Amino acid sequence: MKAGDELPPLEIGITRTLIVAGALASRDYQDVHHDPELARRKGSPDIxxxxxxxxxxxxxYLTDHFGPTAVLRKVAIRLGAPNYPGDTMVLKGRVEEFDGDTAVVRVTGDNGIGRHVTGTVTLTVAAAVTVPPGGAG
Structure with missing residues (x-):
């Protein structure tokens, strides 16, 4: 892995269940994340x-790519176009820096109406531990 490497894209279908479950899991009970009628009254076409x-x-997206030993150290994201039910978000990443075991990745996520998320993530990528044949010694 080196600076300039592109990560493969990840397509995520945006469903009502994903939106509501994510809001509940993060204890975000704002009505715009679960009640379509109240979201419309506030000017949004849907939750x-x-x-x-x-x-x-x-x-x-990043831990799927870098593996289960990757540790997210800093996540800085900014939202743009909303993710509505029935759309698809495509996440893409580009390695900006790679030094030792630390990677900085620029991430974007686009949906049918525009750019949903832009951000930079710093993560530690641990080297895989291998056990020699016959055990650890």
Whole structure:
């Protein structure tokens, strides 16, 4: 892995269940994340995903790529176009820096109406531990 490497994209279907479950899991009980009628009254065409769910999906994207030993050290994201039910978000990443066991990855996520998320994530990528044939000695 080196600076400039592109991560493979990840497509995530945006469902009502994902939006509501993410809001509940993060204890975000704002009506715009679970009640379509109240969301409409507030000017939104439907419920929409909260930032904590997006944050979790960005983390999942990176740990899926770098493996279960990767540790997220800093996640800095900014939201743009809302994620509404029935859309698809495509996450993409580009390694900005790679020094020793630390990577800095620029992440974007686009949906049908525009850029949903932009951010930078710093993570530690642990080297895989191998056990020699016959055990650890």
């Amino acid at each position: 929409f995903m909260n930032i904590l769910t997006t944050n979790g999906l960005v983390g999942r």
